[in-house]
Amino acid sequence: MFHRFSILSIFFFLALFLIVNQVNSAPHxxxxxxxxxxxxxxxxxxxxxxxxxxxxxxxxxxxxxxVLTEMMTACTLDDNSI
Structure with missing residues (x-):
């Protein structure tokens, strides 16, 4: 019983760590x-x-x-045409 609880605890903390890590890395x-x-x-x-x-x-x-064509239109725009 204790062995099963330990394994579940490890999986829970690992999942929690991965979720928190993804949230913190989003701005980066x-x-x-x-x-x-x-x-x-x-x-x-x-x-x-x-x-x-x-x-x-x-x-x-x-x-x-x-899409690429939408990005490429930025090549012909200047700051005044936005």
Whole structure:
């Protein structure tokens, strides 16, 4: 009986640890996604797009999955056309 309780306790604490770890890493994953996508967009646009527009597009596309054509329109936008 004690052995079964010990195993269940270990699984419970492991599951709790994994859930808490995922919650704490969410902002880090969002920032990493934004940085990777911003660098990719900047490269795809040949560094000719407005940096602020590209950064906002990267932030939006990390929250909602954008298609490539939607991301590429950011290359032709400037800060005044948003």
């Amino acid at each position: 994953k969002q920032a990493a996604c934004e940085m990777r996508l911003f660098k990719t967009l900047n490269t795809l646009c040949n560094h000719s797009g407005d940096a602020e527009v590209l950064h906002e597009t990267a932030m939006r596309c990390c929250r909602t999955n954008c």
